[in-house]
Amino acid sequence: MTKVSDGIRRGLKEAIAYSEGKADARAYRVKVPDRIDVKAIRSRLDMTQEEFAGRFGFSVNTLRHWERGSRQPEGATRAYLVVIQRAPRAVQKALLTS
Numbered sequence: 001m002t003k004v005s006d007g008i009r010r011g012l013k014e015a016i017a018y019s020e021g022k023a024d025a026r027a028y029r030v031k032v033p034d035r036i037d038v039k040a041i042r043s044r045l046d047m048t049q050e051e052f053a054g055r056f057g058f059s060v061n062t063l064r065h066w067e068r069g070s071r072q073p074e075g076a077t078r079a080y081l082v083v084i085q086r087a088p089r090a091v092q093k094a095l096l097t098s
Contacts, residue, residue, distance in 0.1 A: 005094035008083065015079035032079045038066040041085045055092060056084055 017023040019032070042052040042063075049067070053060040065071040073081055084091050 004090050008087070008090055008094040012076070012080060012083065015083075016076040019075035019079060032082060034078075036066075036073055036078050036081045038063065038073065038081060041081060042067075044085075045088055055095075056080075057095070 014023065015032070042049065045052065047055065049060055049063050052058070053063045062071070066073055072078075
């Protein structure tokens with residue numbers, strides 16, 4: 001593992017604990033938006049729905065619901081999407097299997 005991938009994994013675990021109310025909120029200055037524009041994130045990465053879903057571990061059907069606006073990502077998924085938006089290469093690198 002690289003330091004980058006370790007840091008991303010640690011951050012995702014912390015984001016999950018925070019979103020589930022298991023972390024001390026006073027220890028974090030995290031702003032996870034209530035709404036995420038998933039289509040904008042995917043478009044910025046120039047990926048099809050199938051590529052984006054496969055690359056980051058989402059169901060294509062779920063992705064389509066998010067993009068249509070019939071559902072919104074919840075909790076830790078919103079935090080994960082923010083990380084994808086801000087550091088897509090690092091997330092992809094962390095998720096690669098050897």
